[in-house]
Amino acid sequence: MTNIQFIQAQVNTLSENIEATIKLLSEDCTIPFISRYRKDQTGNLDEVQIENIAKLSKQFAEIEKRKESILKTIEEQVQLSPELKARIQKSFDLQEIEDLYLPYKKKKKTRADVARENGLEPLAKLILYQRNDDVDSLATQYINQNVGNEDEALQGARDIVAEWINENLAVRQSLRRLYTRKSIIEVKVVKKKAEQEAAQKFSQYFDWAEPLAKTPSHRLLAMLRAENEGFVKVKIDIELEETYDLIDEIIIKNSNSPSISHVQLAIEDSYKRLLHPAISNETLQEAKTKADAKAIEVFAGNLGQLLLAPPLGEKRILAIDPGFRSGCKIVCLDEKGDLLYNETIYPHQPKNETSMAMKKIKSMVNAYNIEAISIGNGTASRETEFFIKKIPFDKPVQVFVVSEAGASVYSASKIARDEFPNYDVTVRGSVSIGRRLSDPLAELVKIDAKSIGVGQYQHDVDQTKLKEELDTVVVRCVNSVGININTASKSLLSYVSGIGDKTAENIVAYRSEIGSFEDRKQLKKVPRLGDKAYQQAAAFIRIKDGKNPLDNSAVHPEAYTVVEKMAKELKISVNDLIANKEKIALIQPENYVTETIGILGIKDILKELVKPGLDPRKAAKVFEFDPNVKTIKDVITGMILPGIVNNITAFGCFVDIGVKESGLVHISQLKAGFVSDVNEVVKLHQHVQVKVVEVDEDRKRIQLTMVL
Template structure:
C-alpha cells in the first residue's frame, strides 16, 4: 500500500468503461503494469448469460438444461475473456489518442511561445553547492563567455559574484538576463534583482525542462565540442528566451514536460503526431535562412537532414544568402525541394523585400504585376495600405492562380515577415512564497501555466511543487477542455484552495480571481 500511495484513489475503484476518462484509464493501466493494482473489465455476468440463454436455450427438458450449461461455460471460459481483451485494447487506443491530442496541443503552444528576439543575453543555470553557471550570448545566440559564480550557501561568495556579474554585463553589453527555473532559481532571481546595474536590465525566468537532455545530446556535443554539459545547459536556457521554437526543436518533444502519460501511449503514433506538430509550427513561423541551425532547417517542408546540413555548409563557405534564388546553388537542392521549402525561409534585409515574406517565389510575378499596375515599387506596395486597397484582386485570377491564393498573398503583404507569436512579458512570483510550507488556504498568487491535461492545468507558483487548477475550477461556466480558458506559459492569478502537505498536492482555483 505504501508503494502504491500515489494510486490510492484507485484502490477500490469501479466505473462504467465509457465514462472512464483517458487520464484515469492510463493511470490505472500504468499502476497495473507496475504490479501495484489488479484491474479487470467485466460485463454484467447475469445479464450476459440471460441474453445468451434467450437466444440458444429452447424448452424446459434435460436437453435444454445441457445446452444451458454449455452456454454458461462458453460465456465464462471463452466469451468473457475475449470481451475483456477486446475492450481493454479498444479503450487503451482511445485513451492514447486523447493523450496524444492533449500533448500535441501543449507542444504547439510551447513551441509558439513568445520570443524575445535578437538581444544580447546573460543566461544563468542556477545551483547551490555547485554554483551558478553563467554564459554570455551575442544577439545571434553565439557563446561569447562562460564562468561560475557562487552567490548562495554553502559557499556564499556574494560580493565576488556581484562583481563578476557587473563586469560581464559591461564587457558583453548585456541587454537581458535569463534564469533557469530549477533548483535555486528564486534565490538567484532575488540575488540579481538586489544588484544595481548602470541601466535597466529585464530579468526573465525560463523553463529548463529538457535542457539537461539537450546538453548531453549529440546536437549539443556537435555545437559545443569543447564545453561541458553545464555550459551547454546554460546556453540552452539563454537561447530559449531569444527564440523558444529554434531551441526546443533540438530536444525530443517527450522530454519537454508538457504531456500526460506520454510514456504509456503508443510510441509510434506519438512520435508521428509530435513530429508533425513541430513541422507545422516551424513552417507557420518560418525561419531566418541566414541564422537557422541545420536542426531547425530539417523541420522545414522539403528539407531532410542532408539538405539542411548542405545549406549550413554553403552559408559557412559563401557567407549569408542574399536571395531565395541562391538556394538553387546549394548542392542537391532540386526544383521540387526548392518549391516545397522556399516559402518558409526568410531573408531579412534581402534585395527583394518578398524574400522576407511568406509569399512563394512562384507568386512573385503576381505582386510585381500589382505594383506595376499601380505604378509603384514592391517596397511602396508593402508599406502603403491605401495602395493595397486599390488592388482589384479578381483581375489577377488565372487558370493556375485562384482567389484563395491571391487573398493569402494580400494578407501576407499586410504583415510581411511578421512573427505570428505574441510579445514576451516579464513575470514575478510572490516574494513571500518559497516552499509548500509557506502556502495557506485563501492566498491569491501569481503563477505560470506549465502543463495542461484533460482534467485541468498545472500552475507553477514559484515553489518546487506545481499546483493543479482542476477543470471545474478554471471558470464559472462549464468547460470540457482546459484550452478554452488557459494556454501553456500563460500568466494567471490563482487562489489556494487546499494543501495536502503529506502527498505534496496543491489544489488551486481561478474562479472569482481577478485576471490581469
C-alpha cells in the same frame, strides 16, 4: 467503397476537395504547403483537415491490404464462398473483418479441434440446431477408441458448439456494444506490494471500481501504469445475467428442444472460457486506445503552445542555470544566440560569495551589452532571481524566469556536442536556457518532445502514434512561423516543408561554405535540393536584407510575377508596394487570378504584403512571482498569488507560483460554471491569479482555484 467515399463518410467536406488533397499528397506535396499555397484546389482546407484526410487515406489502404491478405488465406483453405467474399469486401470495420476471419484463422489446437478429429461435429450440429433429437441417446453412436462414453461425446460436441458461439458475428458484436456501455473496471491491490513507498502514489486505486465508460482518460492510464509496475491487478467485468440473456436471444431457437440444456452449457462455457477473456481484453484495449488519443491530443496541444510561446527576439542575453552548492552557471549570448563567454558564480550557500557574484554579473552585463537575463526555473531559481534583482545595473535589464525542462537532455545530446564540442554539459544547458528565451521554437525543436515536461502519461501511450502526432505539431509550428535560413540550426531546418534531415545538413554545409544566402533561388544550388523540394520549402524560409524584399515574406516565389504585375500597374516598385496599405487597398484581387493561383491565393498574397513576414507569436512579457513566497512552507491557504500555467492536462492545469512544486487547478476550479475543455480557459505560459485552497506539505501537493 472508394477511398474518397471512405474519407467523406468521416470528414465534412466535398468529395472534390478530398480528391484534390489526395492528388496533391500523392505528388509529394507537404501538408503545410498544401494548406497555405493550394487553398483554391482544396476548398480552403486547413492543416488539421488535410492531416485528417491523409490519416484516413492511409487507414483505407491498410484496411484494403488486410482484407486482401485475409481473402487470400481463406481462399488457400478452399473455404472462400461468394457470400463470405462479398461480406469481407463490403466491410470497412476492421473488427468486423477480423470476426469474419476468426473461424479460418490459424491458431493452436483447441478443444473443439480435438472433438472434430474424434468425429463429434455431427453431434455438435444436432445440439446447435435444437431440433427434437434426443442427443443424449444419440451420443452412444459417437463412442470410439478416442471417446470413451456418452458424457465424453456430449462434452466434445459442446466444445465445438462453444467455439461456434464464440465465432458468431452477431454474438461478438452484441457483446462488444454491451461491454462498451456497461462494463466495470475493477482494480485490486497486490497485497505484498501495497506497503512499498513507490506504490503509495497509486493508493487511491487499491480497491477501486467504476463504470469503464465514465472513466476519464488520465485515470485509466494511471490504473494501467499501476498494473504495469506490479502494484495492482486490473480487470473488466460485467453483469453475468444480462450477458447470458443477450447470447440466449441470438443462439437459442427452440427452448423446448431436448438438447437445450447442452446449448445452455455450451453458452456458459463459450462465454467464460472464450468470449469474456477476448471481449473484456478488446474493451480495455479500446478504452486504452481512446485514452492514448486523449493524452496525445493534450500533449500535442501543449507542445504547440510551448513552441509558439512569445520570443524575446534577437537580443543579447545573459543566461543562468541556477544552483546552490555547484554554483550558478552563467553564459553570455549575442543576438544570434552564439556563445560569447561563460563562468560559474557562487552567490548562494554554502559559499555565499554574493558581493563578488554581483560584481561579476554587472561586469558581464556591461562588457557584453546584455539586454535581458534568462534564469532557469529549477533548483535555486527564486533565490537567484532575488539576487539578480538586487544588482544596481547601469541600464535597464529585463529579467525572465524560463522553464529549463529538457535543458539537461539537450546538453547531453549529440546536437549539443556538435554545437559546443569544447564545452561541458553545464555550459550547454545554460545556453539552452538563454536561447529558449530569445526563440523558444528554434531551441526546443532540438529536444525530444517527451522531455519537455508538458505531457500527460506520455511514456504510457502508443509511442508510434505519439511521435507521429508530435512531429506533426512541430512541423506545423515551424512552418507557421517561417525560419531565417541564415541563422537556423540543422534541427530547425529539418522541420521545414520539403526539407528533412539530410537536406537540412546540406543547407548548413553550403551556408558554411558560401556564407549567408542572399536570395531564395540560391537554395537550388544546395546539393540534393531539387525542384520539388524548392517548391515545397522556398516560401517558408526567410532572408532578411536580401536581394529581393519578397524573400523575407510568406509570398511564394511562384507568385513573384503576380506581385511585380501589381506594383507595375500601380506604377511603383515592389519595395514601395510592401507594407503600403493605401496602395494595396486599391488592388482588385480578381484581376490577378492565374491558372495556378486562385482568388484565395491572391487574397493571401495581399494580406502578406500588408504585414510581410509577420511573426504570429506574441512578444515576451516579464513576469514576477510573489516575493514573499519562495518554498511550499510559505504557501498558506487563502493566499491570492500570481502564477504561470506550466502544464495542461485533461483534468486541469498546473500553475507555477514560484515554489518547487506546481499547484493544481482542477478543471472545476478554472472558472464559475461548467468547463468541458481546459484549453477553453487557459493556455500554456498564461499569466494567471490563483487562490490557494489546500497545502499538503508531506505529499508536496498544492490545490489552487482560479475562481476568486
